[in-house]
Amino acid sequence: MKSLNVKYIPELDHIRFFAAIIIMIFHVANGSLVHLLHFDIGVSLFFTLSGFLFFLIAANNDNEIAYWKFIYNRFLRIYPLVIFLFFIAITIMGSVTTIDFINLFGLNLPGKERTDWFVGDWGYQSLSFNWWTIGVEFVFYLTFPFLFKFYKKQGISYLISVALLIVLFKHGFYYALLEEHGWKKLSICLNYSVFGNFDIFIVGMIAGHFVHQKQDFFSFNFVKSKLFFMTYLVLMWFFLINYIDKFDAPLSPVITSILCALLVIFYITSFSNTRDTYFSRALSLLGSMSFSIYLLHSFIKDALVGLGISGQVENFCINYFSAENTMFFLALLLYIPATLVISYFTFKIIEQPFLNMRVSYFKKSQIDLDVNPQGDLSVERAEVVSTERLLENN
Numbered sequence: 261m262k263s264l265n266v267k268y269i270p271e272l273d274h275i276r277f278f279a280a281i282i283i284m285i286f287h288v289a290n291g292s293l294v295h296l297l298h299f300d301i302g303v304s305l306f307f308t309l310s311g312f313l314f315f316l317i318a319a320n321n322d323n324e325i326a327y328w329k330f331i332y333n334r335f336l337r338i339y340p341l342v343i344f345l346f347f348i349a350i351t352i353m354g355s356v357t358t359i360d361f362i363n364l365f366g367l368n369l370p371g372k373e374r375t376d377w378f379v380g381d382w383g384y385q386s387l388s389f390n391w392w393t394i395g396v397e398f399v400f401y402l403t404f405p406f407l408f409k410f411y412k413k414q415g416i417s418y419l420i421s422v423a424l425l426i427v428l429f430k431h432g433f434y435y436a437l438l439e440e441h442g443w444k445k446l447s448i449c450l451n452y453s454v455f456g457n458f459d460i461f462i463v464g465m466i467a468g469h470f471v472h473q474k475q476d477f478f479s480f481n482f483v484k485s486k487l488f489f490m491t492y493l494v495l496m497w498f499f500l501i502n503y504i505d506k507f508d509a510p511l512s513p514v515i516t517s518i519l520c521a522l523l524v525i526f527y528i529t530s531f532s533n534t535r536d537t538y539f540s541r542a543l544s545l546l547g548s549m550s551f552s553i554y555l556l557h558s559f560i561k562d563a564l565v566g567l568g569i570s571g572q573v574e575n576f577c578i579n580y581f582s583a584e585n586t587m588f589f590l591a592l593l594l595y596i597p598a599t600l601v602i603s604y605f606t607f608k609i610i611e612q613p614f615l616n617m618r619v620s621y622f623k624k625s626q627i628d629l630d631v632n633p634q635g636d637l638s639v640e641r642a643e644v645v646s647t648e649r650l651l652e653n654n
Contacts, residue, residue, distance in 0.1 A: 315468030464517065
């Protein structure tokens with residue numbers, strides 16, 4: 261019988277932090293340099309990482325997922341902080357509707373027109389925060405136990421078929437409506453919706469399958485080399501800068517997700533021997549704050565602008581840096597440090613107490629029941645600590 265324990269992988273927290281930071285820079289330092297570097301890849305990296313992580317957790321456990329316990333844990337992970345900030349948003353904006361609240365739970369209902377609204381991206385007209393990903397992510401949570409169950413029965417071909425089917429439908433949708441609505445509006449629909457992003461999660465699951473089944477491949481020294489990872493990183497960004505925009509809108513998300521999946525795999529492999537260093541532990545702590553960073557950064561930017569602090573730091577940046585990159589350096593000097601400080605407290609005070617309430621979401625096998633017929637809480641808690649720690653910051 262396989263152990264229920266899943267080894268904690270700190271490198272996944274590192275990647276979460278990197279993804280959160282490049283998303284933050286993309287939002288608060290929106291400019292030519294940020295667009296050139298395709299920092300919008302951060303969202304695809306988050307989605308790919310979710311599929312990858314949940315697959316590995318499920319694949320390393322012989323027991324079936326208890327659906328409602330799984331959803332309960334996912335709710336505890338996401339919504340305490342979201343609801344806290346949602347009521348702040350209601351107070352500030354006053355224009356939040358019932359549809360906006362429902363969208364947080366994954367429905368992505370459109371506004372006045374299907375193709376001219378940032379689907380699920382409520383709040384962008386009054387405040388600059390972007391929460392559309394929460395609804396998309398939650399739909400993946402709702403469906404993951406079924407996807408993994410069907411994978412167990414049919415194999416990797418099932419996941420590949422699902423990904424190809426989504427891409428096929430996206431392609432058909434895009435070109436059927438292209439003449440009527442134009443590429444820009446349709447691209448927005450694809451980029452900000454469940455329909456347009458679900459294949460990214462599937463690619464992450466496929467990557468998880470590859471790692472789970474082909475672990476011997478990662479024992480080769482050239483794969484474990486940090487030089488190998490850095491070479492891949494440079495080549496990946498070269499491809500993003502020069503070629504990704506040449507692909508049609510329905511295809512670019514899945515191509516980007518494949519690049520992100522390889523990034524995750526190669527990073528874990530290359531940096532697994534540095535887990536006990538202070539640098540790794542620091543990145544792991546920052547990664548644990550990634551959800552707070554993602555939700556808070558636009559709030560904090562707006563607050564700093566309103567207080568006049570941004571203007572003062574911006575004047576400093578104008579004097580010492582080129583005007584074109586002023587916002588980029590403003591983000592580095594002000595927005596990122598302020599967000600990290602506040603995110604630490606929201607993680608500790610709001611997120612972590614609810615994370616400690618999670619339960620094991622794997623059904624007990626008959627062997628488990630024979631060993632522990634009373635469902636001893638100490639055993640249950642040990643299972644949560646070992647298995648769920650991998651999920652702690654997702």
